[in-house]
Amino acid sequence: AQSVSQHNHHVILSEAASLELGCNYSYGGTVNLFWYVQYPGQHLQLLLKYFSGDPLVKGIKGFEAEFIKSKFSFNLRKPSVQWSDTAEYFCAVNNAGNMLTFGGGTRLMVKP
Amino acid sequence: NAGVTQTPKFQVLKTGQSMTLQCAQDMNHEYMSWYRQDPGMGLRLIHYSVGAGITDQGEVPNGYNVSRSTTEDFPLRLLSAAPSQTSVYFCASSLWPSAPEAFFGQGTRLTVV
Numbered sequence: 001a002q003s004v005s006q007h008n009h010h011v012i013l014s015e016a017a018s019l020e021l022g023c024n025y026s027y028g029g030t031v032n033l034f035w036y037v038q039y040p041g042q043h044l045q046l047l048l049k050y051f052s053g054d055p056l057v058k059g060i061k062g063f064e065a066e067f068i069k070s071k072f073s074f075n076l077r078k079p080s081v082q083w084s085d086t087a088e089y090f091c092a093v094n095n096a097g098n099m100l101t102f103g104g105g106t107r108l109m110v111k112p
Numbered sequence: 113n114a115g116v117t118q119t120p121k122f123q124v125l126k127t128g129q130s131m132t133l134q135c136a137q138d139m140n141h142e143y144m145s146w147y148r149q150d151p152g153m154g155l156r157l158i159h160y161s162v163g164a165g166i167t168d169q170g171e172v173p174n175g176y177n178v179s180r181s182t183t184e185d186f187p188l189r190l191l192s193a194a195p196s197q198t199s200v201y202f203c204a205s206s207l208w209p210s211a212p213e214a215f216f217g218q219g220t221r222l223t224v225v
Contacts, residue, residue: 004154006154009152042218043116043202043216043217043218043219044155044202044204044216045216046213046214049213090154090155094209099143099145099157099160099170099209100145100155100204100214101157102147102154102155102156103154104152104153104154105152105154
């Protein structure tokens with residue numbers, strides 16, 4: 001069975017700081033990788049996804065993620081965070097035909 | 113385009129009561145699923161459906177029932193509510209299980225006292 005680990009449960013940053021959220025998964029085959037964001041009081045929204053090709057994926061709002069197959073990782077990055085990035089971030093994985101498996105989530109608080 | 117609509121948004125139940133969480137999508141998606149979100153545990157799959165008339169269990173199905181009589185609707189039933197079912201519930205839909213994007217409803221915050 002596939003599983004997803006997000007090592008940082010809570011992250012607090014000041015505006016303009018750089019962000020990197022870790023995500024590791026356990027599945028040896030071909031996977032699809034996702035980052036979802038949940039702003040306070042809202043539903044989950046897709047931030048970015050990786051299916052194949054260039055392992056560096058760019059998403060909305062200046063976020064990007066890098067797929068490193070040898071490390072089973074798909075870390076999320078943003079060079080300069082804003083107060084409006086305060087949210088909970090979820091890494092998710094699936095393989096062909098299977099449903100999404102989510103990590104435990106990382107709560108990001110950006111101080112103005 | 114409404115997307116995925118969940119009702120109600122909030123609900124308080126007494127232990128032992130039953131209720132149905134409603135989920136409807138208007139995107140003609142075959143795949144629908146229910147997740148529960150608990151602090152530090154992410155979203156865990158309760159039940160899912162790959163099409164009308166077909167449902168299956170996810171990671172945490174105990175205490176919940178589902179049915180899929182139409183493509184649009186996928187209700188989740190709590191048979192006899194327990195405090196352990198206090199959670200936020202999300203319904204999601206996609207074209208197929210590994211589709212590029214899953215669309216989520218606004219969530220239902222359920223408290224069982």
